[in-house]
Amino acid sequence: MNSRTDQPHRAGATTADIEAHYDIGKDFYALWLDPGLTYSCALWDGIEGAPGNTDVLRKAQQAKLRYHLGQAGITANSRLLDIGCGWGSLLRMATEETGVRHAVGLTLSTDQHAHVRSLGLPGVDARVEDWRDHEPDDVYDGIVSIGAFEHFTHPAMSRDERIEAYRAFFARCAGWLPPLGRLSLQTIALTDHADADHDDSVPEFFAREIFPGSALPRLSEIATACEPYFAITGLREDGAHYARTVRAWSTRLFQAREQAQLLVGPDIYRRYRTYLRASEIVFLRQASTLYRLTLRRWPARRGLAGPSGSQALPK
């Protein structure tokens, strides 16, 4: 489960790490996610209602997707890149609601890829592809990445190594955007309260049992890494929104416990219930939080190449 041998050159979670989590089966996730299968923190501004209610969760997830498309400046004429497209909910909103006619989605999970393909979204090219291998033939007008950044480094890396890995990501994104083009990024991050706790058991549980090969960033690492390429023009700190989201997921999983155990067995069911309940506590105690960052590429400057010259950018 934790093997890095298939892709030893990769800085973060490997394909095997990702598939260990996401390919448990779409039917299991469908029991407790919203109907669009969005697997990331929702946006709860002005949304009330019971945590387990399907319509309430769907509304909050759609509000989040709409927010990111807006922050990335996506309109009907835009070319959109979704890095870590999951089961395709952002791509679906972009094509069906915004009217986007050209979008590319990247995932490392074959199960997610098969699902996105099955949606038959016009103008959407979904790929099982690491962003490090992505070579577009034209620039994008905007990029969205929700809940994937958490997988770009692994727990054994030092702070400097993490910054280097994140910088490589920002360099690639900047190379795929025009000057002043925007990247809307959402990620969980560690806070200083994580250190104050002096309790490694929860992060260790997550790294071992739930998200093998992945490690969380800190805001200072993101800021340092993106600075050569992007201005940070927007920042929301929404840890309370994640506490509410995981509460909704764990309530729904509990409500569907019989079906869930039939699908994945009692051990995996118990592991996911523990992970979702523990996550709520982690967000409520603010040991981790959720950031939504809007990043605007600096105006053109020397050394920042577009797709045709993206080989020149650090990988």
Ligand SMILES: C[S@@+](CC[C@H](N)C(=O)[O-])C[C@H]1O[C@@H](n2cnc3c(N)ncnc32)[C@H](O)[C@@H]1O
């Ligand atoms: C938590 S899911 C979020 C999915 C989706 N954005 C959402 O909000 O529902 C993380 C996604 O990131 C993808 N991912 C992780 N590392 C990646 C990488 N290096 N390149 C491309 N996709 C990656 C996973 O395959 C998965 O689709």
